Amino acid sequence: xxxxxxxxxxxxxxxxxxxxxxxxxxxxxxxxxxxxxxxxxxxxxxxxxxxxxxxxxxxxxxxxxxxxxxxxxxxxxxxxxxxxxxxxxxxxxxxxxxxxxxxxxxxxxxxxxxxxxxxxxxxxxxxxxxxxxxxxxxxxxxxxxxxxxxxxxxxxxxxxxxxxxxxxxxxxxxxxxxxxxxxxxxxxxxxxxxxxxxxxxxxxxxxxxxxxxxxxxxxxxxxxxxxxxxxxxxxxxxxxxxxxxxxxxxxxx
Numbered sequence: 117x118x119x120x121x122x123x124x125x126x127x128x129x130x131x132x133x134x135x136x137x138x139x140x141x142x143x144x145x146x147x148x149x150x151x152x153x154x155x156x157x158x159x160x161x162x163x164x165x166x167x168x169x170x171x172x173x174x175x176x177x178x179x180x181x182x183x184x185x186x187x188x189x190x191x192x193x194x195x196x197x198x199x200x201x202x203x204x205x206x207x208x209x210x211x212x213x214x215x216x217x218x219x220x221x222x223x224x225x226x227x228x229x230x231x232x233x234x235x236x237x238x239x240x241x242x243x244x245x246x247x248x249x250x251x252x253x254x255x256x257x258x259x260x261x262x263x264x265x266x267x268x269x270x271x272x273x274x275x276x277x278x279x280x281x282x283x284x285x286x287x288x289x290x291x292x293x294x295x296x297x298x299x300x301x302x303x304x305x306x307x308x309x310x311x312x313x314x315x316x317x318x319x320x321x322x323x324x325x326x327x328x329x330x331x332x333x334x335x336x337x338x339x340x341x342x343x344x345x346x347x348x349x350x351x352x353x354x355x356x357x358x359x360x361x362x363x364x365x366x367x368x369x
Contacts, residue, residue, distance in 0.1 A: 309359030
């Protein structure tokens with residue numbers, strides 16, 4: 117009888133994940149910028165009969181809206197906020213939320229924001245980390261980083277909202293192709309979720325246009341995916357997300 121009552125009063129998985137999202141955002145509240153969030157969930161917690169893909173999509177959509185609302189309510193910039201659900205077939209019931217993109221987490225520290233099925237709270241070691249990005253990712257090579265000139269003046273300045281590697285504003289004078297790593301004609305932002313040639317920016321006369329170059333993970337303007345190979349004009353204050361990198365059009369000069 118007691119166990120049945122305890123099960124009935126147990127928080128749902130969604131409620132537990134919302135708690136994890138709230139704590140992750142609160143952790144970064146003093147920075148006035150919301151981090152991207154990656155949510156790890158054991159496949160054992162996917163409702164019986166539901167497709168794992170549908171579950172991941174629905175939970176990501178819900179948590180993204182939840183995070184955006186919490187950030188808005190607490191006066192935190194939420195441009196480019198992103199939630200990714202990662203399902204792990206571990207045969208162990210757990211779920212936890214990891215903030216990404218603002219600072220490097222200490223290598224030896226497990227993630228602190230999680231929810232175990234049954235409402236219990238315990239530290240769960242995070243999955244193995246990806247190997248550090250190679251040195252060329254940290255700084256673009258000069259021969260490949262220079263933007264192409266000839267845009268008619270009034271270049272555009274894109275400030276960094278979120279990036280695992282890049283910190284400096286990106287200036288567009290004429291045309292600039294951005295991508296994952298240095299190669300001829302590519303400004304490398306070092307984002308492993310970007311394609312080699314991810315997007316092209318074109319500026320001139322106080323206007324800026326962006327084109328997705330049929331990238332694998334798409335290009336998003338104000339969190340709306342844009343059609344491949346079609347130019348879209350950006351306005352000051354608009355954000356563009358490519359992989360885990362989010363830039364905001366700051367000004368023309």
